[in-house]
Amino acid sequence: MLLRCCATLLLFLTGLQPASAASPDTQVYKCKDGDRFVFKQTPCSGDASGAITIHDQQPSLKDQKAAQVAHLARLKESTRLQKIRERQQAKDEASYRSAMKQAASARKQCESLKMKAQWAKEDLKNSQPRAEMKAQTKLKRAQQKADLVCAG
Secondary structure, three states: OHHHHHHHHHHHHHOOOOOOOOOOEEEEEEEEEOOEEEEEOOOOOOOOEEEEEEEOOOOOHHHHHHHHHHHHHHHHHHHHHHHHHHHHHHHHHHHHHHHHHHHHHHHHHHHHHHHHHHHHHHHHHOOOHHHHHHHHHHHHHHHHHHHHHHHO
């Protein structure tokens, strides 16, 4: 670590750039070596030399900072939308559970009323002739109540 710091300081003081730091535009030479082409940083020996300029594609510091700010804004918006979606999902799940609970309660009440109508039918069948009229009225009301609750 110390060696790297000293080397960087030495390069800075002498005005040299490290080998890994490319200048904005770099020139390379396309040379023919037998039956293949090779690229070098120095001109080729002979006539088969072609200089090619490679343009640096690294964005400026201003563009890098703008990209970072845009990325953070997108990340913040994504997090915000995720929280909204999770809250909505929790509301939907609670609503679904409530609807299922109400449906189960309605089914239970319907089954109970159907059972009472069935009992009223049995009571009418087993009733004495004197109490038959009362049993018919009871059966009619039980069936109407079951039809009203179970129809919806």
